[in-house]
Amino acid sequence: MAWEYRQLEVKTRGFFTARLPDSCFAELNALAREGWQVDKVLRLTRAFGRTDAVSFLLKRETKSA
Numbered sequence: 001m002a003w004e005y006r007q008l009e010v011k012t013r014g015f016f017t018a019r020l021p022d023s024c025f026a027e028l029n030a031l032a033r034e035g036w037q038v039d040k041v042l043r044l045t046r047a048f049g050r051t052d053a054v055s056f057l058l059k060r061e062t063k064s065a
Helices: 022-033
Strands: 003-011 037-047 050-061
8 A cells, every 4th residue: 555645734823722723624624535634743833832833744545557
């Protein structure tokens, strides 16, 4: 089984609590319809441990020739 990968980075909103924008879920659902699935989720911190963004690593099975 072979996989292809892609990354989706989403900026969070809010200062004290990091929240993902609603558009993020619509984009993830659209990618899921194309066969992508979330493999890993990484929290990106840049200042004082605050989560500024979330990076979704997605994968889908490649079609054999």
